[in-house]
Amino acid sequence: MTSLTQPFLSVDALHKAFVLHGQGGMTLEVMRDLSLTLSPGECLVLAGPSGIGKSTLLKMLHGSYRVTGGTLRLHFEDGDLSLDTLPAHAWHTLRRDVIGYVSQFLRVVPRVPAVEVVIEPLLARGVDEAEARVRAEAMLARLNLPERLWSLPPGTFSGGEQQRVNIARGFIAEHPLLLLDEPTASLDAANREVVVQLIQEAKARGAALLGIFHDEDVRDRVADRLLPLSPHMGAALASTPANAEEIRS
Ligand SMILES: Nc1ncnc2c1ncn2[C@@H]1O[C@H](COP(=O)(O)OP(=O)(O)OP(=O)(O)O)[C@@H](O)[C@H]1O
Structure with a gap:
């Protein structure tokens, strides 16, 4: 991938409907005609009920x-990449190198210690293991995760401890596009402050x-713009689209 141009992400006329096979094929339309752009160095916050x-x-x-329906595109100096038509095998590389995701919940792999969970995205990029470990430990220390927990699998950690492992893993690889789904939900004030700093540094x-x-x-301190989603969910949603797609997950 080469350096970025402006904007980095464009979403045009995005449409999403779920087909609920367990409910006789009922269609649930959740989004219609959503468009947005996102530039490097910008934080756009999604709002709405x-x-x-x-x-x-x-x-x-x-x-x-x-x-x-609609399009999702990333813009690189050497061309655009359409996410809506991206083949499944290409997502692996994209998630490794370009699109990071931090959710509220850590997907725990049994027996894998916290520090290894954080190191993994760096190793996947080919970073030397010793260097990756130093960076992971620095990130965990910054997020105030007690050192005695670093070598333990996070399955039994508290909600806030798991979330900090998740945040460390999400921010360490410095992806050009970061998706943050309530990353501060279970954190105390001191750790929320660390996350605000990580976002500002990103x-x-x-x-x-x-x-x-x-x-x-947190929203007020990190957001450059707010995008309220309700205008995109209006009366149009009363009808059922012809091109509803199946649930993938
Ligand atoms: N896999 C799925 N299958 C069927 N419906 C789904 C699925 N995922 C989400 N939905 C539905 O899509 C709608 C939007 O859900 P979503 O989680 O995106 O809302 P949200 O705005 O993030 O809400 P919250 O602020 O409560 O987290 C909901 O009605 C939800 O039930």
Whole structure:
């Protein structure tokens, strides 16, 4: 991948409907005609009531949900990359090198110690193991995770401890596009402050961030723009689209 041009992400006329096979094939339309752009160094915060489709948008951008209609494009100096038509095998490389995702919940792999969970994205990029370990330990220390926990699998950690491992893993690889789904939800004030700093540093190095933050203080401090989703969920949603797609996950 080469250096970035402006904007880095464009979403045009995005449409999402779920087909609920367990409910007789009922269609649930959650998004219609959503468009946005996101530039390097910018943090756009998704707003709107519960269930409006904020997490669904992030999951489409991370390839876990299919797009029903519209386009998602990344713009590189040497050309555009369409995410809505990206073949499954290409997502692996894209998630490793370009699109990071930090959710509220850590997907724990049994027996893998916390520090290894954090190191893994760096090793996948070919970073030397000793260097990766130093960076991972520095990140865990910065997020105030007690050193005695670093060598333990996070399955039994508290919600806030697991979330900090997740944040360390999400930020360490310095992806150009970061998707943040309530990364501060279980954190105390001191650790929320660390996350605000990590976001500001990511912006300063030119990352583009798209996030969901229910904490208004955090939102106000990191957001360059707010995007309320409700205007995209209007009367149009009363009808059922002809091109509804199946649930992938
Ligand atoms: N895999 C799925 N299958 C069927 N419906 C889904 C699926 N994922 C999300 N939905 C539905 O899509 C709608 C939007 O959900 P989403 O989680 O994106 O909302 P949200 O705005 O992030 O809400 P919250 O603020 O409560 O997290 C909801 O009605 C939800 O039930």
